[in-house]
Amino acid sequence: MGESRGAELLWGSRGKTARPQRLALTVDRIADAAIEVADAEGMAAVSMQHVAAQLEVTKMALYRHVASKAELVAVMIESAVGEPPDLTTVPGGWRPRLVRWADLMRAAWDRHPWLPAATTGERLTGPREVGWTESAVAALADTGLDGSERMDAVFLLSGHIRNTQSAATAGTQPWTAEKHLRDILRDHSHRFPALLEAEGSTNGSARDNGWSFGLERILDGLAVLIDSRR
């Protein structure tokens, strides 16, 4: 990258050839470019080379602003999840608040389908991400649940978001591989009678990867516990 500057030195205006007035590289610009790549081509396409090309610089230029790819991904995540919401204005107690929280979080993750892929494995965690957790835990303040129960409840809920979202972008699980599963069932239906029957007896509900079903079940389950504490 960076074509030879020989001809330019010979023929160009010599005085001010190098480094034209190009936008300065910043962490934010890098993160935005990386997010753009990830939104369009998926997390697998986010390499230092690709992001740098997007900004018309060499990949090593990026390392002046981020220490490693892991750090770049961390910055991408912080930017993509956005500011955590304020749920204190939502009326109706813990359940409507959690529903609002889940909808907002799902919306953010919907805008950036690579978030599940980016947030697996050991990694750095930023303040906004912690802020989202804070927000949900706060919504459970007056439920009579103790601290670890509140944490576990939020973990359960956000895990559900993660699962439905990653299932949405990749036919990752046996039960969500729509077409794939149907093919298997056609060829091996005798081995999976219960799946075959379940496939046939759907009530024609909207296919949302079990998002609303799981959400309702989780909230119902929390309600059972919370009511029992009163």
Add this chain to the structure above:
Amino acid sequence: MGESRGAELLWGSRGKTARPQRLALTVDRIADAAIEVADAEGMAAVSMQHVAAQLEVTKMALYRHVASKAELVAVMIESAVGEPPDLTTVPGGWRPRLVRWADLMRAAWDRHPWLPAATTGERLTGPREVGWTESAVAALADTGLDGSERMDAVFLLSGHIRNTQSAATAGTQPWTAEKHLRDILRDHSHRFPALLEAEGSTNGSARDNGWSFGLERILDGLAVLIDSRR
């Protein structure tokens, strides 16, 4: 790899030097070696080179038996999850059956902590994996739930297993990063009052990443729905 055979040709027994009586390479031996590597060093350490070295062959030899790394991983998964269980002998209806199913699945995933990492993203699915789903869906046969509800319920449950297991192996989520979270709270406690308070008011329960908590909530939530259908 494979040192030059010059000296051997000059000094060796010439007739039967090459290809000593070494165990024949098979898909199963390759998968076993790969699983061994993954169990010991994690999924990131599973490369064709590393697995081949484990078997004392070149990496290209593996491609005589598997078409790609994705196929190797698929075979690893099929081998690692094991045969799906027969739950029909478990008494007490759907709930004990699902508890048994979840415990068995969690045990298998516990033996192979790389399973979460290996089963994310687009991938191939084998009969055993589908068999596990079949097994759980079958356990919900007499609940009055329709087909897609049964599928969604199993998705919800197995998603919880995946989440708790991947949280166990990597401090991946803000709420499971134990030490990390504690550090953040020490430095920024004013920004996360609810987390700080939750951290303090735990009832000293066993730390299992919310496994049993989430399992009970999910099953309670399913029970609410199932009871309402009767």
Add this chain to the structure above:
DNA sequence: ACACCTTGTGTCCGCCGGACACACAAGTTA
């Protein structure tokens, strides 16, 4: 005896993350 087929080897390619030395403009100080 010979041809074929199977199976493992060696070499090459492009891409990855990243270390490191260098180029060069701008600001600071003498």
Add this chain to the structure above:
DNA sequence: TAACTTGTGTGTCCGGCGGACACAAGGTGT
């Protein structure tokens, strides 16, 4: 004004990755 420092982008190199492809050398069937 001249010399130095600092900050930012470039070029080159490295080891490791998945994988294509040609080749070697057994075993086997005719």
